[in-house]
Amino acid sequence: MPNEKLISPRKLSGFMELSPSKQVVFDEMVDKIKQVFKTNCFMPIDTPVLELSEILLAKSGGEIDKEVYHFKKGDTDICMRYDLTVPLARYVAMNSESLSFPFKRYQIGKVYRGERAQKGRFREFYQCDADIIGNENLPIPADAECINLVDKVFKALNIDIINHISNRNILFGYCEALGLKDKCNDILIYLDKIAKIGKENTLKEIINLDVSKEKAVKLVSIVEKCGSFDKVLSEIDSLTDNELYQKGINELKELSKILNAMNIDQNKVVLDIGIIRGQNYYTGTVFEAVVHSHPEFGTVCGGGRYDNLAGYFTDKKLPGVGMSVGLTRLFDQLDNNNMLPAYPVSTTKLVIIPLDNTLEECFSLCTQFKENGVYAEVNYSERSFKAKMKDANKREIPFVMIVGEKEVDSKIYSLKNMATSEQKQLSFNESLSEILKHYNNQ
Amino acid sequence: MPNEKLISPRKLSGFMELSPSKQVVFDEMVDKIKQVFKTNCFMPIDTPVLELSEILLAKSGGEIDKEVYHFKKGDTDICMRYDLTVPLARYVAMNSESLSFPFKRYQIGKVYRGERAQKGRFREFYQCDADIIGNENLPIPADAECINLVDKVFKALNIDIINHISNRNILFGYCEALGLKDKCNDILIYLDKIAKIGKENTLKEIINLDVSKEKAVKLVSIVEKCGSFDKVLSEIDSLTDNELYQKGINELKELSKILNAMNIDQNKVVLDIGIIRGQNYYTGTVFEAVVHSHPEFGTVCGGGRYDNLAGYFTDKKLPGVGMSVGLTRLFDQLDNNNMLPAYPVSTTKLVIIPLDNTLEECFSLCTQFKENGVYAEVNYSERSFKAKMKDANKREIPFVMIVGEKEVDSKIYSLKNMATSEQKQLSFNESLSEILKHYNNQ
16 A cells, blocks of 8 residues: 655756766766866866845846756845856955966756756756966966866867867957957857858848848858868968057967977867857956867866956956866667767675674775775675676675684685686775775776 | 946855865875775765655654755745665665675765754765665674774774673663663653763753662663673673663674674674664664774764664665764864864975976876876966976975977976975986885885
8 A cells, every 4th residue: 555645856957966876987087177177287176056136146247047946045036056167256356365376176966947848958957167267467388287177178088179269359359350340249159150040041140130141151261260270371471460459360360389299189279260159347368168079068167268267346457268078868779879988786795794703804805995995895785695696796896705603713705706707816905905806907 | 446236256164175285184084984895895875965855754753854955946845855874775675686685885975964063063964874775684894884883984084982881682681671661762861961961960860850769879870881792791781680781782792703703803893782873763773983092972873773774765674783983074173173184285296397398298298297197287377487497496306307499309308396405417218206205205
């Protein structure tokens, strides 16, 4: 008879929740990304998930986007963070006296966007962000450092990407040079959509902005430039001597030199003038990485340069550059395409099974294995020996040790390699080296 | 002239936010705890911060505690998790078919309690939880495994604790034996307060429950029993032959044997019949760890055995045992008492300073250092050489490498040990071994 008082266990839709095995893989990816950030001298911060609405909505003048989770607690208006950038701005503005600049920080944490649930979109997802914030100024090598992070992060994850890089000053300056300065933002919106809506429609939309066909064709043609830095730069560097345009060209040239010095694989970066990145706040370098074999994943990592991080909170001018990986979505895409590394059913390497009345000896042995770095456990359940062996098999445990009274007396134990079914009579030390050998071969 | 449009950057009160330096230490503590959980064959899960209110409030019949952050999004009633146990119950109930039991999981994550802000209390804090969930039954060695985790976690953190252990069946059974079964829960509430309200007041309150003075004295006297397992067990094991009481005694005896086999330092665990742990859901083993030198910190880690994890969500009987560290509060206490390990101003081990026009060479060298595991960076700011040296000094960077055109030509670089002020002319490889030597000595 079913219990009618039971509440059906469900989670909110649009929230990722993994099996323990897949979580192991996810956590390893986080660890690898973290290690890249650390090696590159970025330091961690961990801001709260909740912020005062006044702070989080400063940019929109307090208007609440319907995506943002917000609520009142007592008299306090609270929002859940929807990215890690606004909290960073608040943090840097609050602590600017004690931080040393350039301030290189990373933060890996969950952010919240209550958008309509759809495949591949999550309402709670991990962002892995690294930013460099300057005080008053920040030279171009900082941009190279962020692009280097992208390269190293995806190398660490063993994912083959191509990072498409541009500099927004190119298009800003080009619009200026064509006498279209006041229409520049609208033009960029359509140029940004070219991959979605196609070349012809983009042309049409730009002409609709009261731009001559000739100029529209020029604009569409420059955003189609994509290739090696040397090639694209040589094609576009003298299109106009507009000051902003030439600033963009010079920044790209400097960037390219440093990227070379950093020994970044030249096949992994392209100069792609079509990279715009919708958000208005990018002011110079911009980049978007795509997975080489799976362009349909879209941008798996993006970032760029912004002139002023915390203008809502402080008079200090704090230019920055950053990169961000949306890990939850990426993980989901890898999973759906069978591109995750092999994940273990269990992380346990050794199960010790007591026979007769040897539980204490089993725990004593288990402690010694763990002290030597082996993930070991005792199967102390009340099930039969056969059931325990079957369980170890099902969980794909590599080694099982069987400990009966005879083994306790002789201190020679039966170690079974579950993959080969080979069973050996070994001392503790011999067992340990057998298991560690297996570890090291993995 | 101050900008009047600025929003004063503030965070919500009661939310911990650390400097990057202290965050490094916090993260290292998390990593150490995680490593203990892993070594002991616990696997990770990561449930959402948000849950359906119906799920999170199942226990209270839907009533919302004023501590819980909750809100509506569209038609959905949502709560922020206030612990990791209810989400675990939901997770296990949802996935019981695919999990293998005993299911050993750890989760380290933020939980939310909007209680009145006060010193040492946080509204957002990390819980580090490890639990073992059985299917239908779970033998006592599981309790020993959790107590072992407490021991190993605090060893890893280099914090000297004493874990006070008891078994609630002792007091349940003793009340039964004294004919006070129906008053048992009320009696336990007062016995739990003895440290706070004192022995005399406890006696008074219990007598007020219509308990004879003689029995009240017996009850207060048994909760005062505290010492080594052998000593306390010999004092109390034949106080009554009540079945529940003897079940408690037998469970404690078995527990003690396994803890010995696990080689847990006998000075780090005591049998303390006064440990009750308010929450009603504990049904057997209970424990609370205190810091040896700072009992005023209170319980820094607690846990115990519960008969049924997920009774609200499933008919399956899922007994469990778990432990939990409230890391945010513990970190705050350690910090306030200068008990944190030394934390670095910066994690950078080497700053490379370009002289003349050597930026590219600096980045090339920096890449090689990083590939060899050295946290290295180039100081590419536009400040003077002197200012850069001063900055490295202020940030307590151990090594500075100075690279001018001469150094680029000769491939012999100036490596300065900032602590000793010694400056050596070294090749890349010599510099690397000098720096790695320093790493290994730390």
